[in-house]
Amino acid sequence: MLLGSVPTVNAEERIRDLADRVVSLRDAYYRGSPLVADAEYDATEDELRSLIAANPELTPDPNPLDQVGAPAVLHAPVRHARPMLSLEKATQPEQVAAFLDRFPGQPVVVMPKLDGLSLSLVYEGGALLRAVTRGDGTTGDDVTPLVRALADGVPTRVPAPGRVEVRGEAVMLRSTFTAYNEAHPDKPLINPRNAAAGTLRAKDPATVAGRRLRFLAFELDTDAEAGAGVGADLEEGLRALGFTPADMRHAADAEAAQRVITGIETGRADLDYDLDGAVLRLADRRAYAAAGTRSNSPRGALAFKFAAEEKTTLLVDVVWDVGKTGKVVPVAHLEPVFVGGTTVTRATLANQEVIKARGVMVGDTVLVRRAGDVIPFVAGVLDAAKRTGEEREIVPPSTCPSCDQPLTEQGNSRELFCTNVSCAAQTVRRLIHWASRAAADIDAIGPVWIERFAEAGLLEHPSDFYLLTKEQLLEFERVGETSATRMIESIAASRAVGLRRALIGFAVPMASEGTATRLCRAGFGSLEEVADAGEERLVEVEDIGPKVAASLTEHLARLRPELTRLRQRGVSLDVRDEDLPPVVASDAPLAGKTVVITGAISDPRSGEKVARPAFQRLCEKAGATTASSVSANTDMLITGAEVGAGKTAKAEKLGVAVVDQGEIWAQLIAAGVA
């Protein structure tokens, strides 16, 4: 039986429930304390929308789906000249094609759907008159003083007479968000969107100093007087007036638009702002205005939604984990949840101050965030009102969960450390790290076996691996002849570890894999040579600062006896060929060039995506040195697909050549490198 075709009491009740829920969720969200993650809210809206579509006679009045935002309490209400609306949503390529079909011959721009809050900026006679939030779409809040004090990208004057209205999104950059949270571990911000909204709700700019926002424009409206001097192209018009437009790409047809959408989604992790989709919009601002609106969305735009980077789930338990440096961190064990493209069961809670500031308890429904390649973390509790009383407080341990020695607190986030040098958990972590792929790569002995062997007293230092015998291994239950042989062979092969990977294997605080590579390339021949170099010589190496140099010197001095043991047991700590840049002929296409790679890379011959590190190696084979960010030493910025204007702007400012990947591929192919 098809429920949808017959209006039933159930459908009626369900619609009423959903409508009420949408209203209350919105209300909480626009007050700055969301009760669920956006993905859950969107699911509620979607269910309501499809039930109403199947039972139009049951449409609630008022229908929350026809309304915008929530009537927040406003400090200084201002009526918008034109309503600020929602956007029609799409999730399928066919919907994109249908949108373009409605406007034959009209070019569109595709841009990120920025996750901040929208602002309307009104200029009269060239001067900024006011900045207003969206509010309920009809009436917003005048936030001019806050915007003047805190938002970058809002010119106080524009070179146009008459009346100009620019709309766009005020976002908090991810870098600002991270820096702020690092500086304020006691009152962390939940996510950049909430942070932006909260900032513009402050009564006094001084209370939110350090929370800078960035305005990116996506809409331009002019009266006849101002319009005379501004062209029809949206992006050009915004630039001419001194605004930074959202990163807009022109697309002539549905296929091109879909390619840009996909590009935005794949490049999402590399951007400095959150986005939750892409927006398509008629490129000609006059055509956009002429297309008009529906009850709550413009006809000339469409939002394509991406998979969520934040979801809610149950916090099942918190386990304090001892890392290889002795840091004891709270790890959240979660009911599995699909977020940021993978199923997440563990997330970090950072430290005890963050737990306190976020008020998290075991048994809470928490917001889990996994944006880009960042380790998933618990951003906060949602709906603390729903607590049953069964929740448990998270109590930081006073002694090490592994060795029971008292813990010490460090820094203003009061991180916990076990300083016992013979702490079993740390020992095991360090051994596992030594055996990991990036270091000695003892792939036949997994973490569980390492833990067993350590418990049995066979392993304490990495050098102990090299004393293990087959007979010893065979004494363990479930280790047979074959696996014992494989383990011993794998250990033997790891003797060739070499300078770079051995240094990675020791996990010296502050020394990254890049540090290890740069030391090799700077001419160090062995790990002992690095240990003896002294800080002065180390800081001469590119990208190694005084802190890293001091840490290397201190830790390698401590490791000296271990280096001797490794040598005695036949382990190479000398630089290897693979640690050095490949020898290139002086006529190699990129010989002597320092390059930075950005954007999505794909092989033009097959269209296949190429991982950044793989492309980096190709460039190195062609003689280039690769660096991670543009500086005055960079010769060339190689751009893949979907590169934000911010990336190229810095290069251009420094006079660094910006070269499209196509050109580089042609050279790599011609030289037989790729």
Ligand SMILES: NC(=O)c1ccc[n+]([C@@H]2O[C@H](COP(=O)([O-])OP(=O)(O)OC[C@H]3O[C@@H](n4cnc5c(N)ncnc54)[C@H](O)[C@@H]3O)[C@@H](O)[C@H]2O)c1
């Ligand atoms: N968690 C919750 O309880 C809850 C409740 C209500 C709404 N929400 C979320 O709030 C979001 C906003 O919902 P909505 O319907 O008000 O807005 P929407 O998703 O329809 O999008 C309209 C908004 O998109 C923004 N935008 C960003 N980039 C843009 C661009 N390039 N071009 C045009 N607009 C751009 C503008 O601010 C505009 O106001 C949704 O993602 C929804 O999930 C969450």
Ligand SMILES: [Zn+2]
């Ligand atoms: Zn310990």
